[in-house]
Amino acid sequence: MADYKHIAQNGLWNNNQALVALLGLCPLLAVTNNTVNGIGLGLATMAVLVVSNVLVSLIRDHVSDEIRIPVFIAIIASAVTVIDLLMEAYLNTLHGILGIFIPLIVTNCAILGRAEAYASKNPIDKSLVDAFFMGLGFALVLVVLGALREIIGNGTLFDQMDLMFGESAQAMTLHFSDNYHPVLLAILPPGAFIGLGLLVALKNAIEQRRAQKAQNALGVQVAVNPLKAD
Numbered sequence: 001m002a003d004y005k006h007i008a009q010n011g012l013w014n015n016n017q018a019l020v021a022l023l024g025l026c027p028l029l030a031v032t033n034n035t036v037n038g039i040g041l042g043l044a045t046m047a048v049l050v051v052s053n054v055l056v057s058l059i060r061d062h063v064s065d066e067i068r069i070p071v072f073i074a075i076i077a078s079a080v081t082v083i084d085l086l087m088e089a090y091l092n093t094l095h096g097i098l099g100i101f102i103p104l105i106v107t108n109c110a111i112l113g114r115a116e117a118y119a120s121k122n123p124i125d126k127s128l129v130d131a132f133f134m135g136l137g138f139a140l141v142l143v144v145l146g147a148l149r150e151i152i153g154n155g156t157l158f159d160q161m162d163l164m165f166g167e168s169a170q171a172m173t174l175h176f177s178d179n180y181h182p183v184l185l186a187i188l189p190p191g192a193f194i195g196l197g198l199l200v201a202l203k204n205a206i207e208q209r210r211a212q213k214a215q216n217a218l219g220v221q222v223a224v225n226p227l228k229a230d
Helices: 002-014 025-031 035-059 068-090 092-101 103-107 109-117 124-154 167-172 189-224
Strands: none
Touching: 002 124, 025 035, 025 092, 025 103, 025 124, 025 189, 035 068, 035 092, 035 103, 035 109, 035 124, 068 092, 068 103, 068 109, 092 103, 103 109, 109 124, 124 189
């Protein structure tokens, strides 16, 4: 269980592919002008990660080093194709909005990176958990960034959720003010860069605060019991 907890923390926080590795920034910045787009692309990316990691782990002992990268790319491309066709069939309008960024999941370095760095060296169970939490961490950044930009840029939250969850989800839309004046910058490309920068800065500030607390706690321990610390 300790291993799984470490994998989860690594995917969600310590090595978040969007906030730490800064991978997949093209779709991250391009489609997150509202929440539903972030949810759609985030879930699609997570599904591809899970499928590709499991398949790579399954065949890892049967593929030679010389051809492993092309094989991994073929697996990822196949998974993306299936997800793309499913979204086109069942979420057609959202699929049209996300457009080329669904097929471009193939080029997301985070997916090939996890296949090469982790799934090709670990059993299926750990590869599955790694893919799930890496994908979840990436999806959460998409959703949070999309929500922030939607709130500031439109004064709404969860608008157009019916594109993913059906007509009943229209009631989920929250309007923060009847006389809200939209901040156009938030839903334009510069707003995406500013929003991501703020999220990265927030994560770094939290990490620095944790490190400072740990250092202070260590200093107190040394002061109370210097012989034990030595």
